[in-house]
Amino acid sequence: MSEAPALPELPAPIPHQAVSFADGLALDCGIRLARHTVAYRAYGRLNAQASNAILVCHALTGDQYVAETHPLTGREGWWSTVVGPGRPLDTDRYFVLCANVLGGCMGSTGPTSPREEPAGAERGVPEPWGIDFPAVTIRDMVRAQKRLVDHLGIRRLFAVVGGSMGGMQALEWAASYPKAVFAAIPIAAASFHSAQNIAFHEVGRQAIFADPDWMGGQYWRAGKVPARGLAVARMAAHITYLSEAALTRKFGRRLRGGQGSSLFEDMFEVESYLRHQGSSFVRRFDANSYLTITRAMDYFDLAADHGGDLAAAFAETKTRFCLVSFSSDWLFPTAQSRAVARALNRAAANVSFVEIETDKGHDAFLLDEPDFHRTLAGFLAGCAEHARLP
Amino acid sequence: MSEAPALPELPAPIPHQAVSFADGLALDCGIRLARHTVAYRAYGRLNAQASNAILVCHALTGDQYVAETHPLTGREGWWSTVVGPGRPLDTDRYFVLCANVLGGCMGSTGPTSPREEPAGAERGVPEPWGIDFPAVTIRDMVRAQKRLVDHLGIRRLFAVVGGSMGGMQALEWAASYPKAVFAAIPIAAASFHSAQNIAFHEVGRQAIFADPDWMGGQYWRAGKVPARGLAVARMAAHITYLSEAALTRKFGRRLRGGQGSSLFEDMFEVESYLRHQGSSFVRRFDANSYLTITRAMDYFDLAADHGGDLAAAFAETKTRFCLVSFSSDWLFPTAQSRAVARALNRAAANVSFVEIETDKGHDAFLLDEPDFHRTLAGFLAGCAEHARLP
Numbered sequence: 001m002s003e004a005p006a007l008p009e010l011p012a013p014i015p016h017q018a019v020s021f022a023d024g025l026a027l028d029c030g031i032r033l034a035r036h037t038v039a040y041r042a043y044g045r046l047n048a049q050a051s052n053a054i055l056v057c058h059a060l061t062g063d064q065y066v067a068e069t070h071p072l073t074g075r076e077g078w079w080s081t082v083v084g085p086g087r088p089l090d091t092d093r094y095f096v097l098c099a100n101v102l103g104g105c106m107g108s109t110g111p112t113s114p115r116e117e118p119a120g121a122e123r124g125v126p127e128p129w130g131i132d133f134p135a136v137t138i139r140d141m142v143r144a145q146k147r148l149v150d151h152l153g154i155r156r157l158f159a160v161v162g163g164s165m166g167g168m169q170a171l172e173w174a175a176s177y178p179k180a181v182f183a184a185i186p187i188a189a190a191s192f193h194s195a196q197n198i199a200f201h202e203v204g205r206q207a208i209f210a211d212p213d214w215m216g217g218q219y220w221r222a223g224k225v226p227a228r229g230l231a232v233a234r235m236a237a238h239i240t241y242l243s244e245a246a247l248t249r250k251f252g253r254r255l256r257g258g259q260g261s262s263l264f265e266d267m268f269e270v271e272s273y274l275r276h277q278g279s280s281f282v283r284r285f286d287a288n289s290y291l292t293i294t295r296a297m298d299y300f301d302l303a304a305d306h307g308g309d310l311a312a313a314f315a316e317t318k319t320r321f322c323l324v325s326f327s328s329d330w331l332f333p334t335a336q337s338r339a340v341a342r343a344l345n346r347a348a349a350n351v352s353f354v355e356i357e358t359d360k361g362h363d364a365f366l367l368d369e370p371d372f373h374r375t376l377a378g379f380l381a382g383c384a385e386h387a388r389l390p
Numbered sequence: 391m392s393e394a395p396a397l398p399e400l401p402a403p404i405p406h407q408a409v410s411f412a413d414g415l416a417l418d419c420g421i422r423l424a425r426h427t428v429a430y431r432a433y434g435r436l437n438a439q440a441s442n443a444i445l446v447c448h449a450l451t452g453d454q455y456v457a458e459t460h461p462l463t464g465r466e467g468w469w470s471t472v473v474g475p476g477r478p479l480d481t482d483r484y485f486v487l488c489a490n491v492l493g494g495c496m497g498s499t500g501p502t503s504p505r506e507e508p509a510g511a512e513r514g515v516p517e518p519w520g521i522d523f524p525a526v527t528i529r530d531m532v533r534a535q536k537r538l539v540d541h542l543g544i545r546r547l548f549a550v551v552g553g554s555m556g557g558m559q560a561l562e563w564a565a566s567y568p569k570a571v572f573a574a575i576p577i578a579a580a581s582f583h584s585a586q587n588i589a590f591h592e593v594g595r596q597a598i599f600a601d602p603d604w605m606g607g608q609y610w611r612a613g614k615v616p617a618r619g620l621a622v623a624r625m626a627a628h629i630t631y632l633s634e635a636a637l638t639r640k641f642g643r644r645l646r647g648g649q650g651s652s653l654f655e656d657m658f659e660v661e662s663y664l665r666h667q668g669s670s671f672v673r674r675f676d677a678n679s680y681l682t683i684t685r686a687m688d689y690f691d692l693a694a695d696h697g698g699d700l701a702a703a704f705a706e707t708k709t710r711f712c713l714v715s716f717s718s719d720w721l722f723p724t725a726q727s728r729a730v731a732r733a734l735n736r737a738a739a740n741v742s743f744v745e746i747e748t749d750k751g752h753d754a755f756l757l758d759e760p761d762f763h764r765t766l767a768g769f770l771a772g773c774a775e776h777a778r779l780p
Binding site: 193195198199200203206207209211231232235236248253268271274275278330 | 586597599625626637638641643660665668688691720
């Protein structure tokens, strides 16, 4: 027998708040996880009836640190403008909950989690799953979140809210657990991932595969990270999150000069910005998680899961929907939200649809957009009245 | 002294038709090439007055093999539908000429060309320029083409035509040599490269830099090619050449199945297509050329070269312009062609502007678009009448 490989040097684990389940999680791919962990954060107070819970679903590269300092980056929570006392998701009134998605890398079970030993295998220090982590779907992510919600004693969520991939999860929640969702707010989302979006994800994946430090997905064994490939993936994705107008407004063709150097030694500001986006991302995100989650988004097709008819996904739903799109979002354009609204109408659902005028592109759901924030607050207030929320 | 590096194993050179100039070419970056070669192809017959020449300018990854079998790929010329007997650029009537751009890799001087020896250096077998090839601009490309045109005895081009980067060159021709251009047809072009376009190019460059076979641009020394990085660059760029509608129509979410395998072993057709685009590209294109040419596009800003006023670039021009854009082109959107048209109007130029309705995106200029082809033929026929072309 050859020498056992050196144990990987993993970063010191962050003590994420989490709950573990040992009763198995059956995934769409056919594999059953014997146990799984859901890491989460919550803000506000669950009322005695457990009727004021809002589940926030995060996007591809987001996490559960919605409204507090991020433990890795030290930056503000990604939705601090939306979640907090007096904010649209008012923590004085609502109990706001967010779980790291299954397949993620911030405490929920994913490629960086210890691998389950095959039955009969010799017990030792378990290695991470890495690239062998089972493929997961958006529905699997929602299944894992449902365990958490049940565990917390919440029989019905007052609302499920999310942007981008978070919006896909909000739709999936309403389709999979209609009685557990009073209101759903899918933002800048779609009922399926388009060919163009799959194509951009594929470019990112190929960039990761092309990195020599990728090592067939076993990079952690060598204490390496496919940082360059992951950075390129992030850069490509980042362009799609912004509108052309936003890029032009932010950077235009401005040069970030060297020392009065020659024409070609200068860099455009937009290049410098993208390089920074790429290099800061790799310090907080795992490449195998990125592959796992992009794949889950690509496979999302809610109509296909219901015989090709999106309306069938919402048959007899009592959930109140508020769909939000942004006029300059070309990754999840308004037309895709409108298609969801039409399907909901065919299902005789209670649905509002708001297109926010903005030039900030897909990223607008993360930014300070007063019209958007008023829409969130207003829709929730109306729902609270209908739900007779105290 | 250390041992001399092994001579690179270069592919067997293709005998491109070319003309070399030994009288020096001063570049915008301040460097002067002591000698340079312009590889070209021509179709049709130059008339006795040399008044029927149309110069076709190729795009980023194009070359001079416009209307014949490509010597490397064995595929049809990239504009065979446009150039030929009875076609819009009718070779029974016009002499159609196309030169590989300066910085290219199909016979014109570029990074794969033998490096010029510094004065006093010991003479030996010269190595290629590689990454040390001087930075070139669109104007430098046009300067090199002007040498060829002069060499062929053509004092005035009947027309300069080009799509994408070829359209940038057509604009630069009209600005730099107004008396040498009777008509100009910039197609799917712009007077500057936008922040978004620079950003996409930067992703491609970073993908090349991230490839271990890039070796700081000296890959040819080791007989290597940064194939994976260049393929990722091509894939990212390719998405921008197509519209979302075209991608959806061509591929949608169709899966290209394995052997009835599980969900995640399948690949989307669009992924397979992109991988093919990436891998076939690296067999015909040099990475250092790709870097050189993308940089030239990024730096293109015709107004900036004329005191910030695009109209000043065309002051007192007598050239007849026909600007063409495609409705679904999001890389060089119609608004950018319209801005050029407005500047030309301010310069009191003779200008037509046509937006072709199509869902094929930027690539439409390479595809079978009857309205576009009728526009080309009709505009050229009108110009031929005004020029009293026999």
